Amino acid sequence: FPQQDHEYGRSEEAVHIAIKVETHNHPTGISPHPGAATGSGGEIRDEGATGRGGKPKAGLTGFSVSDLQIDENPLPWEDGRPHPGRLATPLQIMVEGPIGGAAFNNEFGRPNLCGYFRTFHQQVNTLDGQERRGYHKPIMIAGGYGNVRPGHVDKKRLPENAALIALGGPAMLIGLGGGSASSMTSGAQSEDLDYASVQRANPEMERRCQEVIDRCWAMGDDNPIESIHDVGAGGLSNAFPELVHDSDRGGIFQLRDIPNAEPQLSPMEIWCNEAQERYVIGIKEENLSSFAALCERENAPYAIVGRTTSKDELILNDTHFEN
Numbered sequence: 464f465p466q467q468d469h470e471y472g473r474s475e476e477a478v479h480i481a482i483k484v485e486t487h488n489h490p491t492g493i494s495p496h497p498g499a500a501t502g503s504g505g506e507i508r509d510e511g512a513t514g515r516g517g518k519p520k521a522g523l524t525g526f527s528v529s530d531l532q533i534d535e536n537p538l539p540w541e542d543g544r545p546h547p548g549r550l551a552t553p554l555q556i557m558v559e560g561p562i563g564g565a566a567f568n569n570e571f572g573r574p575n576l577c578g579y580f581r582t583f584h585q586q587v588n589t590l591d592g593q594e595r596r597g598y599h600k601p602i603m604i605a606g607g608y609g610n611v612r613p614g615h616v617d618k619k620r621l622p623e624n625a626a627l628i629a630l631g632g633p634a635m636l637i638g639l640g641g642g643s644a645s646s647m648t649s650g651a652q653s654e655d656l657d658y659a660s661v662q663r664a665n666p667e668m669e670r671r672c673q674e675v676i677d678r679c680w681a682m683g684d685d686n687p688i689e690s691i692h693d694v695g696a697g698g699l700s701n702a703f704p705e706l707v708h709d710s711d712r713g714g715i716f717q718l719r720d721i722p723n724a725e726p727q728l729s730p731m732e733i734w735c736n737e738a739q740e741r742y743v744i745g746i747k748e749e750n751l752s753s754f755a756a757l758c759e760r761e762n763a764p765y766a767i768v769g770r771t772t773s774k775d776e777l778i779l780n781d782t783h784f785e786n
Contacts, residue, residue, distance in 0.1 A: 476612070476613070477613050478610045478611070478612065478613075479610065479611050479612070479613060479616055480608055480609070480610060480611075481510050481513045481517050481608065481609045481610070481611050482606075482607075482608045483506050483509045483510055483606060483607060483608075484506070484523075484604060484605070484606035485502070485505065485506050485509070485604075485605055485606070486502070486602060486603060486604060486605070487499065487501065487502025487505065487603045487605055488600055488601055488602050488603055489600065490502070490661045490662065491526075491556060491560055491563075491601055491603035492550045492551060492556070492599075492600045492601050493549070493550065493551065493661055494551070494661045495551050495555055495556045495558075495559035495560040495563060496559040496560065496562060496563035496566075497563060497661055497662065497663060497664050498560065498563065498603065498661060499524065499526075499559075499560040499561065499562075499563035499564040499567075499603050499605075500563035500564060500566055500567040500664035500666075501567070501638075501661075501662040501663070501664050502524075502564065502603050502605040503522060503524060503563075503564045503567040503568055503575070503605045504567050504571070504664055504665075504666060504669055504740060505605065505693070505695055506522065506605040506606060506607055507519045507522070507567075507568075507571060507573060507607065507669065507673075508669065508693035508694070508695070508740065508742065509693050509695075510607060510608070510609035511609070511672070511673050511676050511691075511693070511742070512676075512691045512692055512693035512742055513609070513611050513616075513691075514611050514615045514616045514617055514618055514691075515614075515615040515617075515618060515619065515679075515680065515686055515688045515689065515690065515691060516611075516615055516676040516677075516679050516680040516686065516688050516691055517609050517610060517611035517615070517676075517680070518609050518610045518611070518673075518676075518677060518680070519571075519573050519607060519609040519673065520573065520607070520608055520609045520610060521573060521574050521575075521576045521607055521608060522564075522568050522573055522574070522575045522576065522605070522606065522607035523575065523576060523577045523578050523604070523605075523606045523607060524561065524564035524565070524568075524575060524578040524603070524604060524605055524606075525578045525579040525580070525602075525603070525604035525606075526556065526557060526560055526561065526578075526579070526580050526581075526601060526602070526603055526604070527580075527581050527582075527583065527598045527601060527602040528553035528556050528557060528581075528582055528597075528598050528601045529546060529553045529582060529583065529584045529597030529598050529599050529601075530553060530582055530584040530597065531553050531554045531557060531582060532552070532553070532554065533554060540584070541584070544595065546599050547599050547600075550599060550600060553582065553598075553599075553601070556601050557580065560601075560603060561578075561580075563664070564578075564603075564605065566664075566666075567664050567666045570666035570667065570670075571666040571669055571670050571673070572670055573607070578604075579604075582597075582598070583597050583598055584596070584597035585597070611680075612680055612683070614683065614684065614686075615680050615686060618689070618690040618691070618709060618710075619689040619690055619710075620689075620690075620710045620711070621689055621690055621706075621707065621709075621710035621712055621745040621771045622747060622771070623712070623771055623772060623773050624748065624770050624771060624772075625689065625712075625745045625746060625747055625748070625770065625771045626745070626746045626747075626748060626751055626767045626770065627703060627706065627707070627714060627716070627743065627744075627745055627767065627768055627769040627770060627771065628743065628744045628745075628746060628754075628765050628766065628767055628768065629694075629699065629721060629722065629741055629742075629743055629765065629766050629768050630672050630675065630741065630742045630743070630744055630758070630763060630764075630765045631668055631669070631671075631672045631694070631740045631741035631742055631763070631764065631765075632665055632668045632722075632724075632738055632740055632741060632764065633721075633722035633723050633724040633738065633764070634698075634721055634722065634723040634724065634725065634728060634732070634733050634736050634738050635663065635724050635725055635736060635738040636725050636728060636732060636736065637661065637662050637663050637736060637737070637738055638661070638662040638696075638698065638736050638737025638738060639732065639735060639736055639737070662737055662738070663738075665740050666740075668740045668763075669740030671761050671762055671763040672740060672741075672742055672763050674761040674763065675754075675757050675758055675761050675763045676688070676691070676742070678757045678760075678761070679754070679757065687746055687747075687750035687751075687753055687754045688744055688745075688746065688754075689744075689745045689746060689747060690706060690709060690710065690744070690745040691706075691742055691743070691744045691745075692705055692706045692709075692742065692743050692744075693741075693742055694737065694738075694741035694742060694743060695737060696737060697735060697737070698734065698735045698736045698737045698738070699721065699734055699735075699741075699743065699768070700734045700735045702741075702743045703716060703743050703768070703769065703777075704777055706743050706744075706745055707745075707771055707777075710745070710771065711775070712771040712772060712773070712775075713771070713772040713773070713774045713775050713776045713777060713778075714769050714770065714771055714772060714777055714778070715769055715770055715772055715778045715780070716768055716769035716777070716778065716779045716780065717768060717769060717780050717782070718730055718733055718734060718779055718780065718781040718782075718783075719781065719782050719783055720766055720767065720768050720769075721733055721734075721766065721768055722764060722766050724738075730781050730783075730784070734779065743768075745771065751767075
């Protein structure tokens with residue numbers, strides 16, 4: 464069917480399946496509803512940012528927590544001992560977390576079809592005496608699958624002077640250190656950093672971005688996206704270097720060209736926050752106008768933040784501090 468008239472039609476072609484499963488344990492333990500929601504949102508981003516653009520289709524969520532300890536009806540093996548104070552209780556996680564994951568999926572427009580839930584707690588004899596073990600820091604599983612067209616499975620190699628674009632929402636003081644916090648023992652970092660690592664879910668913004676991606680891959684061979692990467696842990700400081708490194712390129716970036724909702728952010732916070740919902744994309748100069756038209760049509764914010772270079776180095780300029 465015609466690929467440029469933006470009309471729905473029938474198409475017979477092979478289609479590949481992209482499957483992703485990840486955890487979002489730490490944010491869900493600190494703030495269950497937004498933690499689980501952004502866990503689902505981050506997994507959706509990965510399916511959309513596959514190759515040169517894919518289509519998320521269906522999701523799953525799962526939760527492993529310690530004993531729920533429901534006061535009115537305690538179970539025989541529940542001992543009533545408190546859980547770590549800086550973490551939400553298992554009952555809070557199971558009341559709020561599944562709603563957060565389902566809410567993001569629903570508001571994005573993707574069905575959350577399956578999942579699981581289990582509790583575990585046991586007194587274990589060790590060399591240092593008895594230890595109480597359980598999923599005090601919960602396991603929150605976010606997973607799903609999507610489709611990607613055969614011609615879009617592999618990312619293209621970015622040419623020199625390709626535009627490096629941030630698509631999606633602005634920088635905010637959220638999602639700082641979430642990746643490292645997930646790898647730490649609970650309590651190993653300050654409580655302020657714990658809460659700074661939690662993100663804010665914005666499924667409507669992610670849907671706008673996905674609509675742009677959908678319009679791009681629907682163009683087939685004329686897809687303007689050369690390469691796409693989701694913005695996860697580490698924010699743009701992680702996503703942009705990976706985008707250019709995949710093409711054996713360097714990059715020159717302008718920090719103050721990054722859309723920013725909080726002007727008081729430090730350079731590190733602008734560069735490193737995992738503000739939802741964003742993608743980084745490499746596009747040739749000659750395709751910028753068609754991509755910009757799609758973003759305008761779908762009301763999806765975007766900004767050209769840098770350019771690729773032939774030299775294998777990263778340069779980040781900050782005009783505010785003139786360095």
